[in-house]
Amino acid sequence: MKPLNVGLVADPAAPTDVARRMGLDPTNGEGHDPWDVELVSEAFTTGSEDVDAAVARLRDHAREHDWDIVVGLTELPLRDDDGRYLLVEADTQGRTAVLSLPALGGIRTHARARRAVHALLRGLADPSSQDPHRKPLPRRSGRWRLLVGMVLANRPWLLVPGLKSALVAALTTGAIATINSTVWLLAGSLSIWRLVVAMIASLALIVGWLVIDGELWDRPDDDSPEARQRSRLYNTSTVLTLTAGALICYLALYVVNLAWGLFVLDPSIMGGYLQVSMTYRDLFLLAWFVASAATVGGALGSGFESDEAIRAAAYSKREEERRSRLADERS
Incomplete structure (x- = not known):
């Protein structure tokens, strides 16, 4: 079975360190298509309000590297049009997603990021997946969780x-x-x-x-x-x-x-x-x-x-x- 070409694009510094220590299983577990992961350390985000631009830039990377799926890791906060902070912004049709590491809360970031990326890859690989397009954080607790994550990321x-x-x-x-x-x-x-x-x-x-x-x-x-x-x-x-x-x-x-x-x-x-x-x-x-x-x-x-x-x-x-x-x- 031909493995899926997966691109993992991480902002420099802490996100790249998280991505390198992620240790994704290339077999993708039983019952799933195997994947071949390529890590690229590169700045792809420019601001917390520019989520669509980040997703578009990741799609460009996917076309350039011939990736089937691409996931970006950023240390920036992500927000939707309603002002809610996001954990994930995903384009299921384009098989592209962005994960905001601070939104994980800053505690056990590596383990949580690994689980989140696994879930994203499996959701993007399976068009019938019920994985949501985006995962907003609760307005009050989510903002504090994001702030704690940003401080610990520092x-x-x-x-x-x-x-x-x-x-x-x-x-x-x-x-x-x-x-x-x-x-x-x-x-x-x-x-x-x-x-x-x-x-x-x-x-x-x-x-x-x-x-x-x-x-x-x-x-x-x-x-x-x-x-x-x-x-x-x-x-x-x-x-x-x-x-x-x-x-x-x-x-x-x-x-x-x-x-x-x-x-x-x-x-x-x-x-x-x-x-x-x-x-x-x-x-x-x-x-x-x-x-x-x-x-x-x-x-x-x-x-x-x-x-x-x-x-x-x-x-x-x-x-x-x-x-x-x-x-x-x-x-």
């Missing part, structure tokens, strides 16, 4: 090495502040809610600095509601990604400062020097306060970063790269 934990100079500056600030008697007195005078406010303010400062310095804020291409909604979605995912990355750095600073304080300081001795009663509880509060102060100091150093991990946190920047690749291909 991999905020990879921001930590991208903020290496900021972390060095913060660790230096924290090491000095931990053994400063004035800082001990100041930390001891702060209530819990003030420490919480200081933490939130420090995280907001470094996130704001990264957005401004890296020019990560996305602006609509035009005044259409679709463009404005896309920018809001991109900006929300960028801010959440940067916040998650900054919070990871903050927790790391707290742990390092606490370990340093426990190693070199004795609260009772420091309390005797300051003529106040101090316990290890004060040391934990000190490490909390120092982490906030060090984060503020580290934010000033983050502007000198050139690591692409920071810019990769913004969907708008990847969208610019995607558009640039498509423009180069057309020229």
